[in-house]
Amino acid sequence: MTRKSLLALPVLLCLAASAALAGGALPIGATIPMADVKMKNVDGKELDLAEVKKPTGTLVVFTCNHCPFAKMWESRIVELGNTYAAKGIGVIAINANDPKVAKDDSFDVMQQRAKERGMQFPYVVDATSNLARAFGATKTPEAFLFDKEGKLVYHGAIDDNGQEPSKVENAYLKLALEAVLNGGDVPVKETKSIGCGIKFRS
Amino acid sequence: MSTIAALVLAVSAVLPPAPAPAPVPAPAGAEAILAEVRKPGAGAVLVNVWATWCAPCREEFPDLLHVARELAPKGLRLVLVSVDFPGAEAETTSFLTSQGVDFPTFLRTGKDEAFVDGLEPQWSGAIPATFLYDANGKLVRFWEGKASYPVIKKRAQKALDTKETR
Numbered sequence: 001m002t003r004k005s006l007l008a009l010p011v012l013l014c015l016a017a018s019a020a021l022a023g024g025a026l027p028i029g030a031t032i033p034m035a036d037v038k039m040k041n042v043d044g045k046e047l048d049l050a051e052v053k054k055p056t057g058t059l060v061v062f063t064c065n066h067c068p069f070a071k072m073w074e075s076r077i078v079e080l081g082n083t084y085a086a087k088g089i090g091v092i093a094i095n096a097n098d099p100k101v102a103k104d105d106s107f108d109v110m111q112q113r114a115k116e117r118g119m120q121f122p123y124v125v126d127a128t129s130n131l132a133r134a135f136g137a138t139k140t141p142e143a144f145l146f147d148k149e150g151k152l153v154y155h156g157a158i159d160d161n162g163q164e165p166s167k168v169e170n171a172y173l174k175l176a177l178e179a180v181l182n183g184g185d186v187p188v189k190e191t192k193s194i195g196c197g198i199k200f201r202s
Numbered sequence: 203m204s205t206i207a208a209l210v211l212a213v214s215a216v217l218p219p220a221p222a223p224a225p226v227p228a229p230a231g232a233e234a235i236l237a238e239v240r241k242p243g244a245g246a247v248l249v250n251v252w253a254t255w256c257a258p259c260r261e262e263f264p265d266l267l268h269v270a271r272e273l274a275p276k277g278l279r280l281v282l283v284s285v286d287f288p289g290a291e292a293e294t295t296s297f298l299t300s301q302g303v304d305f306p307t308f309l310r311t312g313k314d315e316a317f318v319d320g321l322e323p324q325w326s327g328a329i330p331a332t333f334l335y336d337a338n339g340k341l342v343r344f345w346e347g348k349a350s351y352p353v354i355k356k357r358a359q360k361a362l363d364t365k366e367t368r
Contacts, residue, residue, distance in 0.1 A: 025326070068255050068287070102257065138346060139328035160313055163287060193314040194285050196256060197328035197347050 025136035026144065028189050030152045032058065033134035039094070039124035040107070042114040047122060049131075054090035057180040058146040059173075062126075062137040064097045065113050066104035067196035070140040072162040074117060077141060080158070082120045084177050091121035096132035097140070101199040129200040139195030143173050147180050154180075156191030224298035226291055227284050227309035232320025235308060238281050240339040245277025246361035248354075249321075249333040251310070253285050254297045259330040262348035263301055266332075269354045276362050277337070282307040285329060334361050 026033065035049040052058060061077055063070045077093065085091040097105040107125060114123045126132055135144055145154035154176035159168045176186045230238075239247045250266055252259035270280035286294045286309065298307060310317055318327045322344060325331055333344040334357055342361050349357075 068253075138326040157314065160315065162314065191315055192318045192325075192327045194251075194310075194318060194327045194329060197258065197330065199258075 025138070025155055026134075026152055028152050028155065031150050032060070032146055034131055037131060039126060039131070041122040041124045042107075042111045042119075043122075047124065049092065052090040052092045052122065053146070053150065054088060055148055056088040056090075057148055057177070058090040058150070059084065059092070059177065060135070060144045060146075061091075061093045061141055062096055062132055062135070062139075062143075062198065063093050063141040064095045064102065064105045064196070064198075065109045066097070066102045067140045069162060069193070069195045073141050073158045074113075076158055076165065078117045078119050080173060080177065082118070084181070085121045087181060089177060089180070093119065093121065093123040094126050094131060095123065096126035096129045096137065097199040098129065098201040105199070127201075129198065132198050132200065137198060139197055141193075141195060145173065145176050145180060145186075148183075153186045154189055157193035160191070160193075162193060221299055221302050222304055224295055224301075224303040225306050226295050227282075227298070227307045229311040230283070230308040231310075231312045232317050235281065235283055235321060236339075238308070239335050241279075243277075244279040245337050246273075246342075246358060247279045247281060247335040247339070248358060249281045249283060249335070251283045251285060251321075251329050251331045253329060254290060254293050255286070256329055258348040260297070262330055265349070265351040265354055267301055267303070268351055269358055272355070273358055273362065276359075278358050278362060280305075283310055284308070285310045334358065336361050336364060 032049050032053060035053065038046040038048050041047055049060065059081065061081070063077060081091040081093065095105055095110055099106040110123055110125070141158060143154065143156060143158060144152060147153045154173065156172060158173050160170040160172065161168045170188065172188055172191050175188070179186045235249060239249060248266065248270065252263065254260070266280065270278060282303065284294050284307065294309070314327060318325055322333055322341060324344065326346060328346045330348055331344065331346050332349065334342050336342050343357055
């Protein structure tokens with residue numbers, strides 16, 4: 001490392017720290033972080049994001065059991081996940097909440113929920129909450145969609161109406177999934193919704 | 203007077219009166235909340251976005267109210283915004299009453315994205331979320347997740363110290 005690059009290092013570290021403090025989510029165009037970290041799935045097996053990643057595209061959804069916002073969108077998350085997993089998209093749901101803070105976010109309840117809802121994709125535990133930190137995820141639910149090249153092309157809400165599915169005007173995630181499948185441009189790349197703050201493990 | 207009636211009277215004389223019911227939160231979008239922030243007279247304004255079912259929000263509530271009561275004489279104004287769902291008005295008002303809230307509060311209306319970005323583009327939408335404005339209505343700090351009494355008080359005090367009251 002040159003002297004110049006050594007001098008630049010603290011500046012880069014400060015920039016990285018300030019991005020994290022500002023709640024900087026993974027930027028559009030970024031690749032999947034921490035893809036080699038094993039996480040426990042509801043079927044008891046361990047898997048990482050590199051195994052979930054598909055050449056067609058990959059959908060990562062941070063969600064949980066207890067949050068009313070996650071529950072509101074839950075059937076839509078499962079329907080989208082099952083539909084697009086069948087079409088070749090790699091799909092995974094991740095629970096990063098500390099069950100000591102939200103007891104309904106325990107592994108047992110995750111297993112029960114995955115079974116009840118008929119999830120045909122993995123629902124795993126982010127046991128350190130570090131995956132959520134690396135993605136810059138702050139709440140549940142929060143979706144990250146990567147295209148066939150493994151680049152982030154959509155981040156945000158499932159759609160624009162959690163409370164009334166019949167009144168959804170913009171099905172953001174579905175439109176993004178269709179674009180990824182068909183090789184088109186994702187129409188809206190970043191959206192927001194109100195959600196439960198992730199109960200990060202300390 | 204019967205013995206029972208006398209007993210009831212005696213007990214009610216020593217028990218504190220039941221708190222007055224909190225006002226039902228008024229529906230408001232981001233613009234209405236910001237208008238509340240900019241109302242003249244405050245030395246600083248804390249806006250807290252919460253929900254009855256949000257455990258960290260409920261845990262933080264007494265600390266927020268404690269700070270608001272202590273610093274109200276110095277000009278701090280607290281604006282509470284519930285994101286509870288329609289139909290939960292009774293539960294929301296009941297919680298506010300249990301916390302001794304006796305001032306007007308708000309219930310978020312409209313779509314999520316318009317509300318989140320309208321209030322503050324830096325906000326991801328996670329709750330609880332707290333926004334601190336100075337006397338000029340300028341955002342000086344915001345945080346997602348709950349904060350403790352000393353942290354909230356220190357931040358609010360700093361905002362009060364930096365500006366003159368409008």
